[in-house]
């Protein structure tokens with residue numbers, strides 16, 4: 001059911017939420033400096049890494065491609081999505097902004113898998129193989145829609161919600177820009193600061209679910225410290 005949904009409204013809703021969460025983070029730097037790939041990254045993992053720096057023009061193209069892909073998938077899956085259940089909201093509610101949880105949609109794929117994205121081959125080559133096979137991922141967040149393979153697990157949901165909160169806080173365009181720059185710089189999907197934070201926070205949640213913390217505050221802190229630019 002899509003009651004109350006009109007095309008594009010999630011963007012406005014996210015922008016409002018992001019503006020509220022932003023508070024004092026204006027002025028944090030946008031680091032467009034592209035460092036060369038570290039020599040230790042070369043030829044790791046079997047596939048040869050393209051050691052050339054990714055130029056600014058290519059970064060922009062990649063960013064546009066990833067943004068288009070994510071918006072397209074979001075539209076596709078939204079039609080089949082459901083709101084987060086009251087049980088899930090109760091289980092992870094203390095960690096996230098209530099408005100975010102109210103907006104989030106979920107899809108569980110059973111007997112189907114998320115196909116590789118159009119940039120899969122290039123990303124794999126650029127990182128010497130350190131780019132995930134989407135087919136084997138537990139979930140992927142497409143803006144406000146989290147798509148799960150087979151079932152929703154608590155920690156996977158938490159991870160997906162961290163990405164949704166990052167997008168809400170940073171804005172979708174900025175999120176994709178940081179994601180692509182982080183990947184091009186580090187040549188590893190796991191080394192992207194946005195992923196690093198999501199994994200750190202889902203681990204913190206899993207290690208002690210009784211110690212509630214604000215994910216939005218963590219994102220705000222990382223943004224203030226410029227950690228998403230690394």
Ligand SMILES: [Zn+2]
Pocket residue numbers: 159163195198
């Ligand atoms: Zn992730």
